[in-house]
Amino acid sequence: MVATTQSAVSPRESGRGTPAPEGWEANLLTDGELRVRLLGEWVLASGARSVSELSRQLNESLPPTKVSFDARELGAWDNILINFLGKLEAIAGERGVAVDRAGLPGGVQRLLALASAVPERQGARRTQQRPDLLTRVGRSSLDFFAMTGDFISFLGEAVIGIGRLFVGRARLRRSDLMLAIEDCGPAALPIVALISFLVGLILAFVGAIQLQQFGAAIFVANLVGIAMVREMGAMMTAILMSGRTGASFAANLGTMQVSDEVSALQTLGIPPMEFLVVPRIVALSLMMPLLTVFANIVGMLGGMLIGILMLDITPITYYNQTSGAVGLNDWAVGLVKAVLFGAVVAIVGCWRGMRCQRSAAAVGSAATTAVVLCIVLIIIIDATATVICTTLKI
Amino acid sequence: MTEMEPGSRPSVVDDPGRNIAREAHIVVENLTMAYGDFVIQRDLDFTINRGDIFIIMGGSGCGKSTLLRHLVGLQAPARGRVLYAGESLWDAKPERRDAILRKTGVTYQAGGLWSSMTLAENVALPLEQYTDLAPGEIADLASLNLALVGLAGFEDYFPAQISGGMQKRAGLARAMALSPEVLLFDEPSAGLDPISSRLLDDLILELRDSLGATIVMVTHELASIFAVGDNSVFLDPETKTQIALGAPKRLLAECPDPKVQRFLRRGEPAAGEPTGPRAQGAMT
Numbered sequence: 001m002v003a004t005t006q007s008a009v010s011p012r013e014s015g016r017g018t019p020a021p022e023g024w025e026a027n028l029l030t031d032g033e034l035r036v037r038l039l040g041e042w043v044l045a046s047g048a049r050s051v052s053e054l055s056r057q058l059n060e061s062l063p064p065t066k067v068s069f070d071a072r073e074l075g076a077w078d079n080i081l082i083n084f085l086g087k088l089e090a091i092a093g094e095r096g097v098a099v100d101r102a103g104l105p106g107g108v109q110r111l112l113a114l115a116s117a118v119p120e121r122q123g124a125r126r127t128q129q130r131p132d133l134l135t136r137v138g139r140s141s142l143d144f145f146a147m148t149g150d151f152i153s154f155l156g157e158a159v160i161g162i163g164r165l166f167v168g169r170a171r172l173r174r175s176d177l178m179l180a181i182e183d184c185g186p187a188a189l190p191i192v193a194l195i196s197f198l199v200g201l202i203l204a205f206v207g208a209i210q211l212q213q214f215g216a217a218i219f220v221a222n223l224v225g226i227a228m229v230r231e232m233g234a235m236m237t238a239i240l241m242s243g244r245t246g247a248s249f250a251a252n253l254g255t256m257q258v259s260d261e262v263s264a265l266q267t268l269g270i271p272p273m274e275f276l277v278v279p280r281i282v283a284l285s286l287m288m289p290l291l292t293v294f295a296n297i298v299g300m301l302g303g304m305l306i307g308i309l310m311l312d313i314t315p316i317t318y319y320n321q322t323s324g325a326v327g328l329n330d331w332a333v334g335l336v337k338a339v340l341f342g343a344v345v346a347i348v349g350c351w352r353g354m355r356c357q358r359s360a361a362a363v364g365s366a367a368t369t370a371v372v373l374c375i376v377l378i379i380i381i382d383a384t385a386t387v388i389c390t391t392l393k394i
Numbered sequence: 395m396t397e398m399e400p401g402s403r404p405s406v407v408d409d410p411g412r413n414i415a416r417e418a419h420i421v422v423e424n425l426t427m428a429y430g431d432f433v434i435q436r437d438l439d440f441t442i443n444r445g446d447i448f449i450i451m452g453g454s455g456c457g458k459s460t461l462l463r464h465l466v467g468l469q470a471p472a473r474g475r476v477l478y479a480g481e482s483l484w485d486a487k488p489e490r491r492d493a494i495l496r497k498t499g500v501t502y503q504a505g506g507l508w509s510s511m512t513l514a515e516n517v518a519l520p521l522e523q524y525t526d527l528a529p530g531e532i533a534d535l536a537s538l539n540l541a542l543v544g545l546a547g548f549e550d551y552f553p554a555q556i557s558g559g560m561q562k563r564a565g566l567a568r569a570m571a572l573s574p575e576v577l578l579f580d581e582p583s584a585g586l587d588p589i590s591s592r593l594l595d596d597l598i599l600e601l602r603d604s605l606g607a608t609i610v611m612v613t614h615e616l617a618s619i620f621a622v623g624d625n626s627v628f629l630d631p632e633t634k635t636q637i638a639l640g641a642p643k644r645l646l647a648e649c650p651d652p653k654v655q656r657f658l659r660r661g662e663p664a665a666g667e668p669t670g671p672r673a674q675g676a677m678t
Contacts, residue, residue, distance in 0.1 A: 044521070044573055048531040078573035078605075083531075083538045107604035111542065114600055118544030125547040359509030359554040 200302025224303030238341035242374030253353025288342025425474035452629035499569030
């Protein structure tokens with residue numbers, strides 16, 4: 001798009017000895033006209049040129065009657081020149097000095113006209129003012145309450161949707177539900193196995209060192225069993241699933257918002273809540289307890305490995321010790337939490353996805369807030385549940 | 395001009411009316427495009443002259459956008475070459491290819507604006523990356539580019555906050571930021587109302603005339619094709635090759651190929667042609 005001037009009357013002397021002049025030169029003619037000679041190349045690569053010197057000349061006590069141009073020695077040009085001339089015209093306009101564009105190449109004249117062809121829309125420009133601290137604190141508090149309210153209403157809608165599913169009136173496709181179940185359940189088995197095995201291993205390892213000092217090495221089985229079944233199994237699986245599935249729900253539904261897929265459902269009269277959100281919540285709430293049982297068993301196997309290798313406990317002894325230590329109530333506590341966590345991860349993920357703005361950046365932030373919120377809620381719920389269970393001696 | 399057989403050379407309708415110095419800018423040589431084994435178009439052969447507005451047209455799914463992706467280095471040809479001023483894009487070293495592509499500006503069908511940046515930041519990014527200008531100057535140039543496409547004052551808006559037509563124009567402002575020698579548009583007027591579409595055509599013509607840039611446009615908007623096209627290539631999804639080459643108006647008047655005629659007449663049979671099944675296959 002680098003155009004060369006068409007109106008070059010005298011061929012430019014490009015003698016090798018003398019460097020071609022660059023920039024501009026202003027001469028005040030006798031009739032008070034300020035003639036600006038444009039010299040050499042005016043392209044992005046040659047850098048921008050300041051108008052301040054010309055501005056000073058226009059500002060003198062006896063300003064020139066008009067500004068005209070001589071572009072015979074102008075080389076290649078691009079937006080750098082248009083920008084310079086635009087600023088110059090703006091300054092001349094303020095001083096009431098006329099600008100004669102006739103001396104400029106045709107392309108330059110047309111671009112200058114184009115740049116001012118669509119006047120700035122009134123009120124379009126935004127005044128950027130950074131609000132003060134108090135305003136920002138106030139705004140984010142209001143945002144927080146608004147978001148909480150929105151979450152609660154989303155939760156309510158979800159509960160209604162699940163209710164409709166149970167009475168068989170929800171509008172969803174069985175295949176979508178199965179797909180969600182597969183994605184939340186079997187597909188997550190390998191990563192859940194790896195993490196819970198290592199968690200069991202770590203628990204046993206830390207416990208073994210302490211318990212060996214009292215000659216109570218066998219109680220490693222109790223420690224690992226109870227810790228996995230009551231707390232770590234459900235919590236680690238939930239944290240894993242919030243990163244894996246919660247983020248995926250948010251990104252998936254967010255992208256569907258961006259590409260109008262959600263709107264398409266709404267205009268068809270299919271509630272997105274029932275069609276998109278309910279299957280995901282149901283799938284994850286069903287799969288979480290199963291994953292947790294799996295995680296608990298694999299975690300205890302990890303503990304058993306340490307017991308066998310470090311503490312010389314036989315597998316049978318370890319198994320008997322574990323089954324004596326872990327009662328049904330421990331399993332119940334863990335599994336109730338798992339269902340709760342599954343529902344939380346799915347609802348938060350879907351909520352952030354459904355509330356996504358219509359851009360790629362918004363999809364990213366929806367996934368991020370979903371994961372962060374899921375993990376925070378999981379830890380809070382887990383802490384609350386632990387306090388309740390301890391108080392009630394469950 | 396003879397009747398077309400699949401595989402024979404395409405009808406070339408030359409326009410002797412234009413007496414501009416015809417210097418080849420982009421040459422597509424024997425290009426075959428494929429996704430794996432699936433051939434999209436084969437044996438494409440045409441030249442885009444400097445300063446021309448060149449239209450790539452054809453029915454939906456014929457590979458117009460894919461051809462554009464080959465021209466801007468997003469996809470490698472299965473066979474053949476793309477030459478920019480005599481230099482092969484795909485045989486060049488990566489640094490050299492980047493240098494060639496820096497002289498091109500592209501707009502995408504969906505705008506392709508970076509959603510996390512304001513319009514001014516979108517236009518400023520190429521300038522920040524590839525020029526040594528001061529931040530203040532870059533901001534001025536970004537505003538100038540936005541003013542050129544009629545978006546003065548919208549510097550601080552995010553792409554999601556403006557309309558589709560405005561996004562298209564902002565994409566054009568970004569494509570022009572580095573003063574490229576070639577501007578490539580993928581469906582510039584798709585999704586625009588006729589008036590916005592017409593204004594965009596005028597803008598493209600104006601930019602070509604004042605800046606002397608070569609313009610390549612993928613479009614199937616007939617109004618645009620006839621309003622701005624100096625030269626064009628017609629891709630056929632059935633024979634999977636180009637079946638016509640030439641100025642759109644002359645193709646309409648002189649091209650014997652019935653598919654091209656149906657396309658350029660929106661499925662209406664040409665005057666004097668026996669009325670057959672309308673728009674058969676050509677406008678899928």
